[in-house]
Amino acid sequence: MNPTRAEIDLSKLAFNLEQVRRHVHGEYPKRKVRICGVVKANAYGHGIEEVSKKLVELGIDFLGVANYDEAIRLRRLIPNTPILVFGTLIHSKLEPSKYVSILHKHNLTATVASYDTAKFLNDYSRRFKSRFKIHIEVDTGMRRIGLDHKSAFETIKQISALKNLELEGIFTHFATSEEKNKTFSKLQLKRFNKLLGDLKRAGIEFPIVHSANSGGVLDLKGSYFNMVRPGLLLYGYYPGSGVRNKIKLKPVMNLKSKVTFIKKIGTRESVSYGRKYFAKQPEFIASVPIGYGDGYWRLLSNKAKVGINKKLYRQVGSVTMDWIMVALGRKYSIRIGDDVLLMGEENGFNIGADKLAKLCGTIPYEMLCAVADRVERVYLNG
Numbered sequence: 306m307n308p309t310r311a312e313i314d315l316s317k318l319a320f321n322l323e324q325v326r327r328h329v330h331g332e333y334p335k336r337k338v339r340i341c342g343v344v345k346a347n348a349y350g351h352g353i354e355e356v357s358k359k360l361v362e363l364g365i366d367f368l369g370v371a372n373y374d375e376a377i378r379l380r381r382l383i384p385n386t387p388i389l390v391f392g393t394l395i396h397s398k399l400e401p402s403k404y405v406s407i408l409h410k411h412n413l414t415a416t417v418a419s420y421d422t423a424k425f426l427n428d429y430s431r432r433f434k435s436r437f438k439i440h441i442e443v444d445t446g447m448r449r450i451g452l453d454h455k456s457a458f459e460t461i462k463q464i465s466a467l468k469n470l471e472l473e474g475i476f477t478h479f480a481t482s483e484e485k486n487k488t489f490s491k492l493q494l495k496r497f498n499k500l501l502g503d504l505k506r507a508g509i510e511f512p513i514v515h516s517a518n519s520g521g522v523l524d525l526k527g528s529y530f531n532m533v534r535p536g537l538l539l540y541g542y543y544p545g546s547g548v549r550n551k552i553k554l555k556p557v558m559n560l561k562s563k564v565t566f567i568k569k570i571g572t573r574e575s576v577s578y579g580r581k582y583f584a585k586q587p588e589f590i591a592s593v594p595i596g597y598g599d600g601y602w603r604l605l606s607n608k609a610k611v612g613i614n615k616k617l618y619r620q621v622g623s624v625t626m627d628w629i630m631v632a633l634g635r636k637y638s639i640r641i642g643d644d645v646l647l648m649g650e651e652n653g654f655n656i657g658a659d660k661l662a663k664l665c666g667t668i669p670y671e672m673l674c675a676v677a678d679r680v681e682r683v684y685l686n687g
């Protein structure tokens with residue numbers, strides 16, 4: 306059995322959701338703000354099925370996924386909770402009636418980012434008794450997908466005339482809500498609010514309005530409307546240093562392996578590919594079976610620390626596909642089979658995905674999503 310695994314502590318997921326709820330509902334005690342738990346990209350590497358099951362058990366209102374494949378897979382397991390698909394359809398290449406019937410069968414909620422998509426869903430939905438639920442995405446500055454806020458009013462008026470669609474929601478997405486400087490987020494919010502006002506005056510209102518991702522949840526009270534869409538917060542990390550420590554969080558994933566080999570090397574001997582580390586004195590080196598093939602980044606070479614028993618040790622030499630090496634010093638007390646913490650928080654060590662991300666020049670999202678499929682997910686406290 307490969308000792309490398311990602312331990313996913315579902316009680317920490319519950320803790321984080323509770324913190325989000327208190328924060329959001331504390332702001333608006335009288336108003337119901339729904340929570341859409343974002344579980345796309347295999348729940349940020351944590352396992353979409355187990356995480357979604359737990360969130361549903363905890364009473365989550367919506368689940369958000371990136372594409373229809375994720376949604377269909379999830380619907381098999383989660384029969385009732387609404388699933389909002391953030392991605393858009395590439396309808397020109399589809400067999401329309403077949404495709405739309407799959408979406409209907411799985412009771413999915415589609416994001417509509419263009420009039421064409423709305424028309425497509427409308428035309429092929431005619432045969433179904435229920436109307437197709439859609440949320441319209443408005444691009445207020447992210448410039449990814451969505452109706453351009455400048456022309457969205459006219460397009461939404463056209464979409465609202467389509468008879469086989471249920472306009473359940475409208476949303477936008479922030480480009481910089483995790484930053485301390487909220488100028489651009491506030492501009493996005495202003496554009497969104499203006500559109501909502503114009504639509505309301507024209508008699509078009511949506512039951513569900515949302516915009517807040519994790520950064521918005523933490524730091525932009527005016528962005529909640531009546532649903533928020535946190536992803537990273539649920540997994541126990543802050544989306545950026547500008548919004549740290551606003552609520553307490555616990556990292557849900559501990560990436561772990563075991564010491565499997567120990568040897569002594571001499572002064573000026575090198576370790577691993579490319580000879581990027583030389584021993585200054587005789588020392589013991591442990592080998593741990595995790596590498597970039599498991600999602601432990603090669604950019605961490607000679608930079609990261611790992612936790613073994615009660616101490617932090619330096620990872621030395623290049624990270625290889627399947628192994629890393631750890632400097633134990635001149636004497637050591639660890640044994641083959643001892644647990645190694647590579648990412649996460651345990652025994653007072655914090656080797657968070659955010660810290661490792663900094664060493665690699667990336668973001669915690671990418672560190673978590675990088676954990677490879679070959680790493681077994683072990684669920685705790687379900």
Ligand SMILES: Cc1ncc(COP(=O)(O)O)c(C=O)c1O
Binds near residue numbers: 478535536538
């Ligand atoms: C449309 C949408 N909403 C919400 C989120 C969740 O973002 P975060 O993980 O920053 O909370 C994402 C993720 O990028 C997203 O694409």
